Amino acid sequence: METITAELNLVVKMTLTAWDAQNGYLNKLMDSLTDEQLAKEIAPGKNTGIYLFGHLVAVSDAMLPLMGFGEKLFPGLEKPFITSPDKSGLPMPSVAELKEKSKAINEKLASHFQSASADEWLSRHMSVSPEDFAKEPHRNKLNIVISRTGHMAYHVGQMQLLK
């Protein structure tokens, strides 16, 4: 039992390490890009760097309520960066503001991540009903981290093209 518990904790930790690593790649990339580079499109006619960064920050913020960690810190990010496409004409925060917001969101996520037990990780996320969750136990909080890590990698690959 102790061995299996240790194995379960290890796998949970591997998943969280992959999330942290992806955030690390994003932050390192953001540190290396100027505001001018971020204002450019990643490829002709495609999204701009700042839109994609804002999109990733907004998606991370939305993880808080989805995982039962409280309200979004910056609900105003949803409209320009999730429900609207790039070049919507909606006002966007500056890169510096987005970086600050990103830091606050990641700190709040990390504080919850560090204290959650394996059982909590495998409990349902807030978009699935208890009835559906009983039939589909993979719809848990840890799976949110897995899917958001892949989503971030997808856009970091695109933002890398700005270099």
Add this chain to the structure above:
Amino acid sequence: METITAELNLVVKMTLTAWDAQNGYLNKLMDSLTDEQLAKEIAPGKNTGIYLFGHLVAVSDAMLPLMGFGEKLFPGLEKPFITSPDKSGLPMPSVAELKEKSKAINEKLASHFQSASADEWLSRHMSVSPEDFAKEPHRNKLNIVISRTGHMAYHVGQMQLLK
């Protein structure tokens, strides 16, 4: 004990599902792109679509020996798609050939993935020594799948720009 074993198996399965999903996105994207589109650069001066596809196929092939599942099926992919950058002048297989190779590799990986127990998933991969593994138990086979899933998402995000 039974509950924890079930939880461990669930988390392993979630990781494999994320890998399968990413491969599904790649295959769907490849089905939607013509050879002409794949011959183009994802952004001006960057990698071509066919190079990135070949790179992903070669990286998947290299998972076989790394995970102890036998030799690579197509060792000839390493030179043009891993050790050499795009536009190296080295001959490349056609898109159709790469798709066939990709299918064969994924079938072989899937057959091993389906039969592996949680203990096998958490055993060391072939690039870490038993001594180092004793100190760093996260360097296991499952972690290869986690990192390769992120790697694939990164490049699929780029290849999506060809549409």
